[in-house]
Amino acid sequence: MSDVTVPRHMGINWIGLGTIIRREWSRVWRVPIQAFLAPWISALMFIFIFGFVVGGNIRLIAGHRYVEFVLPGVLMLNVVNAAFLQSTSQIYFQRFLRYIEETLVSPLSYVEMIVGSLTMTIVRSVVTALGILAIGVAFHATHMYNIFEFLFWIISVSIVFGLLGIIIALWANNFEQLTMLNVFFIAPLSFVGGVFNTVAMLPHWLKWLAYANPFFYFINGLRDSMIGFDEAPPYLGMSVALALIAVLGGITWRLFKIGYGLRE
Amino acid sequence: MTVPAINIEHLRKAYRSGTVAVQDLSMQVQEGDFFGFLGPNGAGKSTTIHCITGIATVTSGKIEIFGIDAVKNYREARRLIGLSPQEFNVDTFATVTQIVDWMGGYFGMNAAQRKSRVDMLIQRFDLTAHAKKQFRELSGGLKRRVILARALVHDPKLLILDEPTAGVDVELRLDLWRYLQELNAEGKTILLTSHYLEEVERLCRTIAVIAKGQIVRQGPKEEFFTTPGGLEKAYLEATGHRAEHAVAGAA
Structure with missing residues (x-):
């Protein structure tokens, strides 16, 4: 092995990349209740109470039952949480227990480290989404208007919040700091981003908030892909998502390159 | 002339806090050597190792592993190194x-x-x-x-062991010593840091002593035994301690 170079195809250490994913898969499966069951139960409660019980007394929205309208929002809410928690926990615990050093001393590139982390983030988000779709089936609320658009939103939003999670995990020096973004930014903005209501339901003076909120475009896009209902052009939302991926990806790569939060 | 396993030139490492852990450190470890890297706590041994392996960034200076730049071509350099760190x-x-x-x-x-x-x-x-x-x-x-x-x-071609026998029992220590000698005999270059002078004395062929972030003495093991008192006295003198004081303090 000593004189054998690390096998790379197209310049990528695929086995190393796969090992990061295997390691993270193993870590997530140590806490399946926290990783998967908790968001599914949370989604079930949201769908049952807001969609089914409360929604039973709400008129149709653009020809769709309220539970069908709510499901994409609840799904997006949980995908965002799954992606953010996965990436923050994997990077922060590696720093906290110092086993980030295993990857730092190995012949992995920064891009391989980032892509490895993001791949597992996408996997966890997709599994979470599939479970919620299955719950929606039980309420006859799951529809698939455009599966390719659906996949675009699940994957792109996972990458956005996966990257954001990596940046926060590199910056945080304690568990309190780790949760700050979720408490003050992600949770409030996702709730006012149209999970439970249309923009038309908002008072006129508050509508600007929806259009200025990136979560609105994510939820709007996913809703369009599931029930064909949108309140803003999906391509505008897609541009927002892709721009965020480019900006956050660039910042993350730069932080890895200078060793911020990683190297002494 | 063969390319050294480790070539460090004018290495300087300053932490964000402003602490300078290593300053203007230059040393070479030849291929196939069993190299002892000695120094008191906080002298800069682990920091130097962290710079070699990529755990720490290099403030300035050059590190080459078998002729490969450990900063510019870090992926190629790291595939040649195996690290056993001091902390788990x-x-x-x-x-x-x-x-x-x-x-x-x-x-x-x-x-x-x-x-x-x-x-x-x-x-x-x-x-x-x-x-x-x-x-x-x-x-x-x-x-x-x-x-x-x-x-x-x-x-790996180069094995870096930072205090590998700290806290282990005598049996494992002896077994490990045998194994490391076997690996070295097979051609592996080994850099060892240890506070056990007996360990360094038994295993290493070349010794470097670091104090306050700089190499204060380096040479073949035999050179450390030319004066009475052997490695311990040479080590204490190199690190700025008077051997008699240290012995008196221990007593």
Whole structure:
């Protein structure tokens, strides 16, 4: 092995990349209740109470039952949480227990480290989404208007919040700091981003908030892909998502390159 | 002339806090050498190792591993190094097999290569009965064996051992010494830091002493035995301590 170079195809250490994913898969499966069951139960409660019980007394929205309208929002809410928690926990615990050093001393590139982390983030988000779709089936609320658009939103939003999670995990020096973004930014903005209501339901003076909120475009896009209902052009939302991926990806790569939060 | 295994020129490492841990350090470790790197706590041994292996950034200076720039061509340089760090840096909930296997994976070893190498190392370090245990369940000595097995999984040309026998029992220490001598005889270059002078005396052929971030003495082991008092006295003098005071203090 000593004189054998690390096998790379197209310049990528695929086995190393796969090992990061295997390691993270193993870590997530140590806490399946926290990783998967908790968001599914949370989604079930949201769908049952807001969609089914409360929604039973709400008129149709653009020809769709309220539970069908709510499901994409609840799904997006949980995908965002799954992606953010996965990436923050994997990077922060590696720093906290110092086993980030295993990857730092190995012949992995920064891009391989980032892509490895993001791949597992996408996997966890997709599994979470599939479970919620299955719950929606039980309420006859799951529809698939455009599966390719659906996949675009699940994957792109996972990458956005996966990257954001990596940046926060590199910056945080304690568990309190780790949760700050979720408490003050992600949770409030996702709730006012149209999970439970249309923009038309908002008072006129508050509508600007929806259009200025990136979560609105994510939820709007996913809703369009599931029930064909949108309140803003999906391509505008897609541009927002892709721009965020480019900006956050660039910042993350730069932080890895200078060793911020990683190297002494 | 062969390319040195480690070539460090004017290395300087300053932390963000402003502390300068290593300043203007230059040294060479020749291929095939068993190199002892000595110094008191806080002298800069671990920082130097961290700079070599990529755990720490380099403020200025040059580090080459078998002629490969360890900063510019870090991926090529790192594939040649195996590191056993002073502190346990593992996922403590992972099993022994996983820890060693994952490291092989990072170095691009395929499943068959990993299986054969991991099995051999687990057997070599007498870890078979503990292979499926989580790291946190192991005793200090067993943990140290896992860290050593992990460092060797990709069969590196250069092995860097930072206090490898700290906290291990006499049996493991003697067994480890034998194994390291075997590895060195097979051609592996070994850089060893230790506070046990007996260990360095028995194993190493070349010794460097670092104090306050600088190399204060370096040469073949024999040079450290030319004066009465041997390695201990030479070490204490090199690090700025008077041997008699140290002995009196110990008494």
